[in-house]
Structures are given as C-alpha cells and as structure tokens.
Amino acid sequence: MDLPASILTLQRTDRWVGAPLCAILTLLRRIFESAGRPGPRQVQRILFVKFAEQGSTVLAYPAIRRAIKMVGRENVYFVVFEDNRFILDTMEIIPNGNVITIATKSLFGLAAGALRAVLRVRKIGIDAVVDMEFLTRFSAILTFTTGAKSRVGFHTFFGDGPYRGDLMTHRLLYNPHLHTSQMFEAMVESLTRDPSVLPTFDFTPAANQPLAGFRPSLSEVAEINALLQRENPRIGSAPLILLNPNASDLLPLRRWPPLRYVQLARRLLERYSDLFIGFTGAPAEAAPNNRLADEVGSDRVIRLAGKTTLRQVLVLYTRSEILVTNDSGPAHFASMTPIRVVTLFGPETPALFAARSPNATALWAGIACSPCVNAYNNRQSVCRNNLCMQAITVDDVFEKVTHIYDSLKRSTSGN
Known part of the structure; x- marks a missing residue:
C-alpha cells in the first residue's frame, strides 16, 4: 500500500x-x-x-x-x-x-x-x-x-x-x-x-480453518501465458519459480537482503536446466527488481515487476510452482492458489502471521531479538539493522526450495 x-x-x-x-x-x-440489557x-x-x-x-x-x-x-x-x-x-x-x-x-x-x-x-x-x-x-x-x-x-x-x-x-x-x-x-x-x-469466554477456535480460494477464468490464464511468452518466448510450458524481493513499505525491516535473491536465482537455474525464474513486484518496485533480474545474468529470467495487475499476479501464481517472498501481502495472496510458498520471517513471528495454507512454509531464524514488532508497540521497532532477516542464509532458502521442487517433480512424474 x-x-x-x-x-x-x-x-x-x-x-x-x-x-x-x-x-x-x-x-x-x-x-x-447506557449500559444496555444484560446478556448477548x-x-x-x-x-x-x-x-x-x-x-x-x-x-x-x-x-x-x-x-x-x-x-x-x-x-x-x-x-x-x-x-x-x-x-x-x-x-x-x-x-x-x-x-x-x-x-x-x-x-x-x-x-x-x-x-x-x-x-x-x-x-x-x-x-x-x-x-x-x-x-x-x-x-x-x-x-x-x-x-x-x-x-x-x-x-x-x-x-x-x-x-x-x-x-x-x-x-x-x-x-x-x-x-x-x-x-x-x-x-x-x-x-x-x-x-x-468479557474478555473471558469459552471459545476455542478451530485449528483447521476454511481458506479463501481463487479461481481464474480461462481467458485470464491465457492472458498470463501470453505475457510470459511475450517477455521470454523460450518459456513455453516450462516450470516457473517466482521471487518477490521487496516487502511492503509498511515495514521495511521485513526485507531479505536483495542480492540474496540474485544468488538464490543463480543456484536454482544451475541446478535445474529446465527451470525459469520470474522476478515480481509492484510498479514502484520495478526498477530495483529489474536490476536484480538482470544481475542474475541468465536468459531464463523473466522481469515481471510492474507488468501485471494485482489480479494477474494471482493468476500468475496458479501457473507457477513456488513463490519465495518476504513476509508481506503476496505470501497471503498466494495462499489462495495451489502454488507452494516459502515466506521469510524476521521482525514478526510466523506463529501469529504465517499463511494458513498447507502449501505455505515459513523460514524464521529465531534470534533473541526477534520478533521485535507487535500489537503492543504499535508495530514500531528501534531496530535499524534487520539481523533477523540477514540470519536467513541463501543456503537455508535454497535447501527448502529444492526440497519442495523435487517433491513436486516426483509427484508429477508419479502421475
């Protein structure tokens, strides 16, 4: 926002x-x-x-x-x-x-x-x-x-x-x-x-709650496929992993060091010869995200930041295998689709804010000062150096993403 x-x-x-x-x-x-009548x-x-x-x-x-x-x-x-x-x-x-x-x-x-x-x-x-x-x-x-x-x-x-x-x-x-x-x-x-x-009352929320879902139309799917083909004619029906480098401006401390997305992309492309990587982001994030995409130095990278509407982003998730993102809106949008999501947490805890989808995985270093923002401090922090995000290494994310991707490939080949 x-x-x-x-x-x-x-x-x-x-x-x-x-x-x-x-x-x-x-x-x-x-x-x-007035106090009103007693009872509900x-x-x-x-x-x-x-x-x-x-x-x-x-x-x-x-x-x-x-x-x-x-x-x-x-x-x-x-x-x-x-x-x-x-x-x-x-x-x-x-x-x-x-x-x-x-x-x-x-x-x-x-x-x-x-x-x-x-x-x-x-x-x-x-x-x-x-x-x-x-x-x-x-x-x-x-x-x-x-x-x-x-x-x-x-x-x-x-x-x-x-x-x-x-x-x-x-x-x-x-x-x-x-x-x-x-x-x-x-x-x-x-x-x-x-x-x-109140505040005392005997209610136990369900552990497994209903999830919001998103179903694109056939024309929307065709539109996204055309966009991908236009941005990189080689992609065809190849598998796609999305990287979302920038968290919302609402809390900059959530950001993972941007160059680590470059390193992650290079390692994934090196490991999987058929894989394409897409860099996503809002229009305001297009310039820095595109620079990161260019720095990867591969013709299997697609620059998508600023080229989709928010609804098209959700359609894109239905076409893709995995999304890697900071703790931000896209992690929750993606939970409405079948895509697997790896969310990086630092200033806030996944115990309270992780997406509820079974397809969502949270990575959190859990250092002593994390989480540092919460409802009690009006979500403000004295921190100016997000060590909690820096503590999540490229190796950590690479290992998690490859585990998920290999599992997807096995399930696909098994069918």
Whole structure:
C-alpha cells in the first residue's frame, strides 16, 4: 500500500491526536451511553474495520465467514483503505457494494474519507462493528462514532499496550499466543456473548480453518501465458519459480537482503536446466527488481515487476510452482492458489502471521531479538539493522526450495 503520508506520520498522528480524542470520547461515552440489557445482544448487520495490510484481510476470511453465517452475506460490511480493497473484491466473500473505502491521498483526505465512511455506516444502520486493527486509536474512534450498539475490539486493561480509551462494548484481550486468523474469528464469536463477562469466554477456535480460494477464468490464464511468452518466448510450458524481493513499505525491516535473491536465482537455474525464474513486484518496485533480474545474468529470467495487475499476479501464481517472498501481502495472496510458498520471517513471528495454507512454509531464524514488532508497540521497532532477516542464509532458502521442487517433480512424474 503506497500512502503519500509516511507511515511514521500516520503513527505520530494516531498517537498525539488519537490518544486525546479517545480520552474525550471515553468521557462522552460514560456520560451518555447506557449500559444496555444484560446478556448477548441481537445483531443484524456486522461491519469489519481493517484499514491496511491486505494479507491480514486474507487471514480474516474465517471471521468473515462466521459473520456471514450469523447475519447473511448481504448484511456484512467492510471499511478499508481504498488501496487495499482489491483483495476483498478478489475473495468475493461479500457484495462489492458492501465495501466502504477511505482514500489516503493526504491526512486531510483521510479525515474527510473517514467522516464520509461514518456517515454511510450510520445511514446503513450497522449495529455491530468488529475492529480488527491492533490497538490503533484511529480505528477505535471510527468504530465508536459509527453509533453501533455492539463494538468489538482489543482493550488494554492494565496499560499493557497503547492507550485508546474505553470505547468498546465487547472488550477483548489481545492474545499474542493465538494465530491472527483465530483471534479474528474469536472477535466475531464474542458478539454471541454477554459483554459483561468479557474478555473471558469459552471459545476455542478451530485449528483447521476454511481458506479463501481463487479461481481464474480461462481467458485470464491465457492472458498470463501470453505475457510470459511475450517477455521470454523460450518459456513455453516450462516450470516457473517466482521471487518477490521487496516487502511492503509498511515495514521495511521485513526485507531479505536483495542480492540474496540474485544468488538464490543463480543456484536454482544451475541446478535445474529446465527451470525459469520470474522476478515480481509492484510498479514502484520495478526498477530495483529489474536490476536484480538482470544481475542474475541468465536468459531464463523473466522481469515481471510492474507488468501485471494485482489480479494477474494471482493468476500468475496458479501457473507457477513456488513463490519465495518476504513476509508481506503476496505470501497471503498466494495462499489462495495451489502454488507452494516459502515466506521469510524476521521482525514478526510466523506463529501469529504465517499463511494458513498447507502449501505455505515459513523460514524464521529465531534470534533473541526477534520478533521485535507487535500489537503492543504499535508495530514500531528501534531496530535499524534487520539481523533477523540477514540470519536467513541463501543456503537455508535454497535447501527448502529444492526440497519442495523435487517433491513436486516426483509427484508429477508419479502421475
């Protein structure tokens, strides 16, 4: 997601403007909001709030399904930053018209978009909001101002995280030992409980949750094959491994040293004479990614960064054998397809954020300072030298990728 306002600016605004606003709204809530009747509350329309990180939206799939089971598909809504609605449209889990977007062209535009979103939500008559952001004040403020009678969100009961007032009716503890997708599902489940007993409630999320799926049309597959043929006429139906060198700007510490992708590509091409390597990335990443592709020095490398839409990237995954990527959105997008995914973790832990697909493999060095970003520190870190990512060697990744690829070849030849 490319925000004109820097991530640091947004975090500072959330802290210095959001904290006092949360305090004021908390005071108003205590004056004007009644406690409500004891027991679970009737819910007819559910709104999810998850502004950024499309990968987390994929992880929310089981929670959205749970909400649909409760109130019906047509009564489930989602508020998201405009640049991040793509994955919701691709998942096709709720009606497109139920996705409410907020533009992020500037801080003023962000505030104006949030106001429009709140007004629309009030007009719809949403009676339950699930705030899936990790202890941010902006999402808590928006959730409260929707006027929904039931509001689910994380609460810091003992000052164990960023202050964001007391704006939720269904206050939950953020559980750092529960996978994010399971935590999201628990948030929806809490709507069936009496708010007065929370955060304690007897719900055990399923270990095997349903996964979002993506099925391209035949014309989309043909379009991707034509793109590959155009970029490298030699590829034909040859096997393809994708490398995604750049993580999102949301957290640069996630990046694996770029030249290691070059070294990995060379070793894979040397080992497998029939293999092609594709370098993928967003348009803003095209120039550096293309330089990496050129540095490999092989005519079996395809430069794909900036040449596909996000939807075409998912189609490309269905054509490819393996994706190697930093911990970022593509790892979760790929989990919606049959491709095998090797995800490199460092500042965050795969125990909470790894894709849930059985085709996903996480590599994590597990050094003493990792993970260093979490919900409690607003996903900020004092680290300026991501040793956790540097500790993952080319040998580590090469060994994992070749093991997966050899297994794929054996299963194909066995058929």
